[in-house]
Amino acid sequence: MAAIALKRIRKSYGDLQVIHDIDIDIDSGEFVVLVGPSGCGKSTLLRMIAGLEEISGGDLDIGGARVNALSPAERDIAMVFQDYALYPHMTVEDNMSFGLKMRGTSEAEINKRVANAADILKITDFLHRRPAQLSGGQRQRVAMGRAIVREPAAFLFDEPLSNLDASLRVEMRLEIAKLHNRMKATTVYVTHDQVEAMTLADRIVVMNSGVVEQIGKPLDLYHKPASLFVARFIGSPTMNTIETTAARGDAITILGRTIDLPGAPLPEGGAVTFGIRPEDLVRCPVDEAWFSGEVAVAERLGSQTYCYVEIGHTRMLTVELPRDAEISAGERISLRGNARAVHLFDTRTGKRLN
Incomplete structure (x- = not known):
């Protein structure tokens, strides 16, 4: 060969x-x-x-x-x-x-x-x-x-x-x-x-x-x-992405909530796109939440459950839950992620920041 x-x-x-x-x-x-x-x-x-x-x-x-x-x-x-x-x-x-x-x-x-x-x-x-x-x-x-x-x-x-x-x-x-x-x-x-x-x-x-x-x-x-x-492009379902700005050098504000991202090299006040994969989000108490919203659709696929959540953004947030998760359309849900699983991109150039 x-x-x-x-x-x-x-x-x-x-x-x-x-x-x-x-x-x-x-x-x-x-x-x-x-x-x-x-x-x-x-x-x-x-x-x-x-x-x-x-x-x-x-x-x-x-x-x-x-x-x-x-x-x-x-x-x-x-x-x-x-x-x-x-x-x-x-x-x-x-x-x-x-x-x-x-x-x-x-x-x-x-x-x-x-x-x-x-x-x-x-x-x-x-x-x-x-x-x-x-x-x-x-x-x-x-x-x-x-x-x-x-x-x-x-x-x-x-x-x-x-x-x-x-x-x-x-x-x-x-x-x-x-x-x-x-x-x-x-x-x-x-x-x-x-x-x-x-x-x-x-x-x-x-x-x-x-x-x-x-x-x-x-x-x-x-x-x-x-x-x-x-x-x-890579990943199914696709990565969740939300355009926002850097509040400080190590935090971003999304939909009125500030998320600390220690060690992330963020441009001060610059346009940043926040990304997180569906499997890196988990349900949590409302006072710990990064995002809260209403479940629009719950897809039960046997091996896992995908929920599409309305969070007041132009795109719904996708979250992967266990296959036996008790969840239904219309239910409110609170979600947070692991800061180490967050992906950050320069909104203007599309290039990775972290």
Whole structure:
């Protein structure tokens, strides 16, 4: 497997620049997920790695060699698309072996690779079926098998699970994780689903409007987001955020209540966005509360309960409670958090302060 290096990569369509000087180093065997909202440039960046989009500027190295001018076939990568891209008139076996036949690979080697990939993906019994006779999950396995048989330097996945229903997405996510653990292949995976990103990635690249907001391990991004954008994007439910001002160097005032945050480097009187995750809030007596309000909705999900609380702010406050919590809509609730779990951001720049 090969390392991939993106050095000041840019992409423009005429005068419109959509990818801005991106630097990413992907180690051999690493699983990196590109994540972000629709239109952030993640799929465009993946297609540039694949050779399906021209690179407007910068250098792309695969296995230590510059590949900017190489065609997709010369880059030794395999791509799995969102829509499977299978040949409907061919059997599963023929779909998986077609690329190898075009390369002139021997029949014995083709049979060996197809059998091995089919065994890994548990599709041996489907080799003589056509794509129309398969479920969505089975078709995605075939698309993955077609990539595996090529034994490429790197695998690229472009939102491969977005066409599947919820239960199949979970199943296929586990299959992709198991496949990577078994093959240790260099993998670049694009998704807008941050749950996929958190569960699959060795590292996550969070993108926003063609730039990289933050690169890091999943839990590093969750516990210490570098910007307000990352804080709101990573985590489900999303982080609670409230715009306020710093009352002193170590305290902020939110909705008329002052919260002491010892050691927090706050700008005197500056615009600050306070953030806290739902699981870092707890119920408390009213005289100890940071926030008080009326429960608008209580979601009981079995393993936990989420409450959405009206606190007199433009956004409701989300709090995670134990699954057997006795709470109902219309009930008043008082909440406080742990000062060490508070995230603070400069409202103007969106950058992290603490």
